[in-house]
Amino acid sequence: MTTNQTTNPSVFLDATAVLDGPLPVEISMEPIIQGAPFAYERVLYDAAGAFFAVWACDAGVYPRVKDKRGSFMYIISGEATITDEGGTSHELTAGSVIVLPHGWVGAWDIRETIRKVYLHTTPVPPYRAGVQPSAFLAAADVLERDLQLPDPAVGTSWAPPVAETVVFDGPDGRCAVQERGPGVFRRAAAKRASYLYVISGEATVTDADGTTHELTAGSAVALPDGWAGTWDIRTPIRTVHVDTAPIADK
The missing domain is CATH 2.60.120.10 (Jelly Rolls)
Incomplete structure (x- = not known):
C-alpha cells in the first residue's frame, strides 16, 4: 500500500x-x-x-x-x-x-x-x-536502576512495551528514562515529537526516505512531529526520552 x-x-x-x-x-x-x-x-x-x-x-x-x-x-x-x-x-x-x-x-x-x-x-x-x-x-x-516493564495491557505505540522511569509528565511534555530490548520496530507518523539522548546500547534509526543514523552511547536524535520510520535495536538501548505535547493548532 x-x-x-x-x-x-x-x-x-x-x-x-x-x-x-x-x-x-x-x-x-x-x-x-x-x-x-x-x-x-x-x-x-x-x-x-x-x-x-x-x-x-x-x-x-x-x-x-x-x-x-x-x-x-x-x-x-x-x-x-x-x-x-x-x-x-x-x-x-x-x-x-x-x-x-x-x-x-x-x-x-x-x-x-x-x-x-x-x-x-x-x-x-x-x-x-x-x-x-x-x-x-x-x-x-x-x-543503574533496573527498569521494570509496564503491564502489557497498557497501550503503547511500540511492541514490546518499554521499561521506563518517568521523571516528569505535564503540559511541557513527558520525560522518562527508557530501556528497550533488541528488535525491529516500525513507527507510523506521530503527532508529537520525540527527543532522545542515548545513555547506552546500539541501534539504527531509519527514516521513511531510507536515511539512517547509528545510535550509540552519547548520541542524540530529534524525531519531529510527523516522523515515521524504523528502529533496529541490536543491543538493549537506554535513553533519556522526551515526548512533547502536540503543538496547538493556529
Whole structure:
C-alpha cells in the first residue's frame, strides 16, 4: 500500500559531537549574580515548540524564571546545584536528569563547568497555576536502576512495551528514562515529537526516505512531529526520552 503522507526527517548528532565537539554559538547568561558571562552551545534542532541543543557554561550563579517555556536536561559532565524558589535543591552531576517546567523559579550554582543536552518546549494550555517545582532523577537512578516493564495491557505505540522511569509528565511534555530490548520496530507518523539522548546500547534509526543514523552511547536524535520510520535495536538501548505535547493548532 502506498501513501501520499509527508513525513519529517530525523535530525542527528553523533556521540563525538555531543560529548566533546565545539559549541560555536555564544549565549548571554544575564542576569548574573556571579561568574561566567556567556554559555556556549550547538543547536541540533530548532522549530516551532521545540529547541534541542548541546550547551556548556563555566562556574557561576544564575537566577532564572521559566515564564515562556519548559526545559528538560541531561547532564553530561560537571557539577552544579539547582535550587527552587521554595528552597528545594538538587545536586547535578554527570548522568542526572533535571526538568524545569513552565512556571519554575529558582537559581543555578555551577561549581564545575556543566555540559548538557537540553530541550526547551513551549507548553500547551492549560498551564499549571503558580510557581512549579523542578523534577529530578539522580545519576545512579538514571544510569543503574533496573527498569521494570509496564503491564502489557497498557497501550503503547511500540511492541514490546518499554521499561521506563518517568521523571516528569505535564503540559511541557513527558520525560522518562527508557530501556528497550533488541528488535525491529516500525513507527507510523506521530503527532508529537520525540527527543532522545542515548545513555547506552546500539541501534539504527531509519527514516521513511531510507536515511539512517547509528545510535550509540552519547548520541542524540530529534524525531519531529510527523516522523515515521524504523528502529533496529541490536543491543538493549537506554535513553533519556522526551515526548512533547502536540503543538496547538493556529
